[in-house]
Amino acid sequence: MDTAELAELGQQLRVDSVRAAAAAGSGHPTSSMSAADLVAVLLAHHLRYDFERPEHPANDRFVLSKGHASPLLYAAYKAAGAIENGELVTFRKLGSRLEGHPTPRRLPWVETATGSLGQGLPVGVGIALAGKRLDRTGYRVWVLCGDSELAEGSVWEAAEHAGFEELDNLKVIVDVNRLGQRGPTRHGHDLDAYARRFQAFGWHTIEIDGHDPDAIDRAYGEALSTDGQPTVILARTLKGKGVAAVEDREGQHGKPLPDADEAIAELGGRRDLRIRVNEPPAAATLRDRTTEVIRLPRYDEGDEVATRDAFGAALAALGTARGDVVALDGEVGDSTRTEEFAKAHPERFFECYIAEQQLVASAVGMAARGWVPFAATFAAFLTRAHDFVRMASISGSGINLVGSHAGVAIGQDGPSQMGLEDLAMFRSVYGSTVLYPCDANQTARLVAAMAGLDGIRYLRTSRGKTPVLYGPDEEFPVGGSKTLRSSEEDRLTIVAAGVTVPEALAAADRLAESGIAVRVIDLYSVKPVDAETLRRAAEDTGCLLTVEDHHPEGGLGDAVAEAFGDGRPVPRLVRLGVRMMPGSAAPDEQLHAAGIDALGIAAAAKLLVEEAVVR
C-alpha cells in the first residue's frame, strides 16, 4: 500500500473505533485513534499472521498492552477480514466476544488478557523467550504499549529481561500520546526521555512521528533488521487524532466521542478497506515435544525429606518425561529446588532473577505458546505477582506456580520470608487449583498431576524436612484427601495439610493416650476440596478442627467451610492458624508459639471434646 492508502486505512481504523464506542456507549476511542496509523502500517505491511489459523506455529504474535484501546484492535480484525461489521458494533455488549479489554478466552487471535497496564510487555517478553529459545519458528512478537503504562515497574523488569536476553524478535511500539487518564503523563511528548531509559537497558530505540505512515513503515523495517537486541519504536502521537473536538485534549479519556456522526464525517466517513495480511512462512515446524512415561522419584516411608526437595526431583523427572515442560526461577532456585530441573534440562530452564512479575509473566507467555511452565519462588514473594496471576486467570492461562518456604515453619528468617497469605490469594483466583502436600511421595505425585490441569495451579512446599508418610505408589487425586486416622469412636476430626499433618498425627497420639479418639484428615487438595470426606467426618464426629500454617483468613479453614456451603448444617468448625505476627525463632518454636504444633492441637481438641461433654 502507498502512503495515501495507509493513511486511509488509519482513518478507517479511527472511524471504526469511534463507531464501536458509540454503539457501546462506552470505551476508549481516543486512545485508539492515537495508535491507528501505527496499527494500520503494521497490519498492511509487516505483520505475518494467518487469521484463519491462529494456532499457526510461525504466526507473528501481537499483544495490545494498552488493552483499553480494544476498539482499535477490533477495527483491525475487521480490516483483516477476521470479523464482520455486524460484530464490531456488539462491542462491550452482553455475550459479545468483543470485550472492553481483549481476552483469549473469547478471541482466538488474542495472546493474553490485557487491561491491567504494564502487563502486555512482560507477557510479550515471555512469548519472545519461547520464540527464541523453544519454538524457533521465526515469529516476531509485536507489543503495542501506551506511554502511561511505562510508569509500571513491571515494564522495566521486562525491559531488563529482554535486553539481557537479547530478544531481537521483540518489537515494541509505544504510542506516546502524552495524556493519561486524568491528565498529562510525566514525560509528555519527550520521546528522548523514554529512549534514554530503554537504551540504558540495552534496547535499540527509534523515535518517529506516529502519524506519518512512511516514517512508521521505515521504523518497522529498521526494527526487523535489528539483530542482537530488542527494539522499541517511540511514536509521537495525539490522543483523539483526527477529530478536533477531542484531539490532544484532556478530559477525553475512556468515553465515546461527543458527536460520533460529526467525528466520522470529519474523519472522511466510513470505509470498508480489506487488508490481505502477510502469511507466516510455511516451512516453520514446531520442535518435537515427545512424552514418555514419567519416572518419579520414590521415597521410603519414615525417611525425612523436605517437600521442596521432592518438588525439585519430581520436576526434573517430569521434564524428562515431557518435552513441553519448562521451569522458571526467581533467583532462588537453590532454595525452591528448581535447580534440579536446571541441571537436567538447561535448555528449558529460565532464570528470571529477582523479578516475580516477570517470572509469572514469562510463564504466561510460554503457556500462550503451548508450553507447560513451572515458575517457582518463595510463597511469600508470589504476592508480588498477584495482579499477574489475576490477569492470567482472565486469560485462561495454564501455568504452574510453586511457592516454597511457606508458613512460620521456616523458622529464623522471620515474617518477611513466610508465606502466610498465599493460600488465600490462590484460592480466590478464578478456576485455580491449590495443592499443599505434606510428604515427599505425595509432592512428587502432585507435581506430575498438576502439569495436566487447566488454569492456575498452585503448589505450596515447605522448607524443613517432614517424615515420608505415604508409599511411593500411593495415589493422590486432585480434589481428594487422605484419612490417616479413623475409628468408630472418633469424637472430633483434625483437618491438616502440609507441615501440620505430622503435628496432627502426633496430637492424635497424645489424645489417644488420654482415651480420646480423633480422626485425622490430610487435606492436600485445598482447592478443589474433598467435600464428601469432610461431610462424612462432620457427620461421624460432630466437630472439625482445622490446623494451618497460614493466617486464619482464606486458607484451609475457609476451604473446609466451603464443603458445607450448600447450606447443610455444620456441627462445629474450629480453626487453628497463625493469629499473630511472628518474629524469628526455631521452626518448632514458631509452630508452638502459633499454637499449631502437636501440643496446641491436642490442647484445642481436648477442650472441644470436653466442652461437648458438658453440653
Add this chain to the structure above:
Amino acid sequence: MDTAELAELGQQLRVDSVRAAAAAGSGHPTSSMSAADLVAVLLAHHLRYDFERPEHPANDRFVLSKGHASPLLYAAYKAAGAIENGELVTFRKLGSRLEGHPTPRRLPWVETATGSLGQGLPVGVGIALAGKRLDRTGYRVWVLCGDSELAEGSVWEAAEHAGFEELDNLKVIVDVNRLGQRGPTRHGHDLDAYARRFQAFGWHTIEIDGHDPDAIDRAYGEALSTDGQPTVILARTLKGKGVAAVEDREGQHGKPLPDADEAIAELGGRRDLRIRVNEPPAAATLRDRTTEVIRLPRYDEGDEVATRDAFGAALAALGTARGDVVALDGEVGDSTRTEEFAKAHPERFFECYIAEQQLVASAVGMAARGWVPFAATFAAFLTRAHDFVRMASISGSGINLVGSHAGVAIGQDGPSQMGLEDLAMFRSVYGSTVLYPCDANQTARLVAAMAGLDGIRYLRTSRGKTPVLYGPDEEFPVGGSKTLRSSEEDRLTIVAAGVTVPEALAAADRLAESGIAVRVIDLYSVKPVDAETLRRAAEDTGCLLTVEDHHPEGGLGDAVAEAFGDGRPVPRLVRLGVRMMPGSAAPDEQLHAAGIDALGIAAAAKLLVEEAVVR
C-alpha cells in the same frame, strides 16, 4: 576518624556480623561483610541521628533495603551504643528484637520492615517525599540496596518517582557485590550498567570502590552536596570481604561462616569501638498539624450517590479537619475521586502515576513519618501491591488503602478492571480492617473512622450510584453492622455489603410479597465482623445467605463463617458470589449473570426456605 580508624570500624562490623550469625546458626554474614565499610563511613561521618530519640524530627532516616544484611545493621547499632554486645548474640532467637530481617515493630530505629527485596528504596522514596514536601526538617534519607534487588521493577518505579520529584534528600548506596543467592547477578561488577540506568531516570551517580574508606567518604560528601536530583552511589564490593574462605565465592549466601573463630582472627579479632554519631540539627521543628472538628458531607436519604463520590468528598473534608492526612493517587484520581482532595489540599496530594507498588510504598514511607495516608486506585490494581501491603503489615504501618470500581457491578469494562479478589487479599493481611460501605453517608463516616485506626485499613468503594439508605447522623462503628429488615417471623437472613445491599432489600420485598419474611443485614465491616449480630440472626432464623460481588473465596461469606469459628453450631450458611469469569455487559446484566441481583437472591432464598420446610 581517619582512614585507618574507618577501616578498623569496618572490620568490627564484619566481626560482629560473623559473631551474630555464628551465635544464631543462620543468617547472612557474607552479605553484611560486603557493605561493612559503606556503613562504617556513613555511621562515623555522615549520618545525623540521635539513637536515644528515634522520633527526633530532624533525624536522618536509614533504610536497609537489603534486609537480610541485618547482622550488619545490628553491628552498627552496637557500634553506635544503641544495643549492647549481649543483645547482639540473641540474633534470630525467640523473643529477640534482632530478627532475621529488621522490623520497626521491635526496633525503634528501623523505619520499615525489609526482607522482601526491592521494597526499601520505594519506601525510602516515600519518606524522602515526606521530608521534602511535608516535614521539611532537613533530614536526609539513606537507603542501602543490594545489587540483586535492582532486578525488581519496584526499584525502577521508585527511581522514576524520585528522579521526577527531584528528591535530592535521597541518598542511595548500592552494595554491588556481584553475587545473588544462587549465583552471579545479571551485571556482575559492571557498575556502569547500573549507572546508565539510574542516569536515564534522572539520578546523579557516583561509582566507587566500596572498600576504600576515603573514596566512600568523598562519595557521601558529593551526594550531600548534590542538589536537584537524587544520588546513587554504586559501590564495587566483595561478598564475604575479608575472609578468604568465603570472599567473592559462590555458595556462601545466607549461612554462617564455616569457621567463625578463624574468620574473626583473620579479620583481626574482636573490637569494641564506639562511635559518636552526629546529632541532628536542633532547630528543626515539625510543621503544625492541627485538628478541627470534621464536617463530613451529608447526603439525603433516597438520593442516588456513588460511594466513590462520597469517599472523595469525605476525604477532602477529613483533610480540612486533620492536617496530618495526605492523599496519594495511582493516576486514576478522577475515577477514585481523590481529585477532590487534590483540589482542596494540593500541598498534601501526591500523584504516583500508574505505579501501584510505589503508591503503597509512598504511603508506608509517609506513615513512618507520622502522616495519615490515603492511597487509592481501582480495587483490582491494588493486587499489584500485595507484597507491599504484606510487608506494611509486618512493619505495623498505619495506612489507608481505598479500592474503587470493585466487582462485576462496574459493568462494561470487563474482568481486568473488576476487583473480585480484594476482600480475600485484605482480610488475610494480619491486623487489617476491611470496610465495604453501601451508601454515601456510611462511606463518609467510615472514611473518618478508618483514619484513626491502627494497621492496614481497606475501604472498598463502588463505581455506580446506589441509593442513600441512611441519614447523615447515623453512626457506623467499625466492627458493627446494620440490620435493615427484621421481624419475629424471619425465616432466613440475607447478609450483604456494598452494592448487594440494595439488591438484598429488593429481594426481601419480593419475598415478602410471597409471604416469606427475611432479615437483611448490611455487613459494612467485613473485618472485624459483627459476630454477635450474625450469631443472633443464625439463632433466630436458622439460615444465613451471604451475597457478595466478589469471588466466593475469602470474602464476605468467609467473614460470616468466621463469626462461628469458636465451634458453635452454624445452622446453615449459603454463599452467593461471582462463580464465573465475567465478560463485558451492563452493570445490572452483570449482577444478574452472577446471580447476585435481587432476582437471584430471592430465588436462592426461596429455595432455601422451601427446602427447610421439606426437612
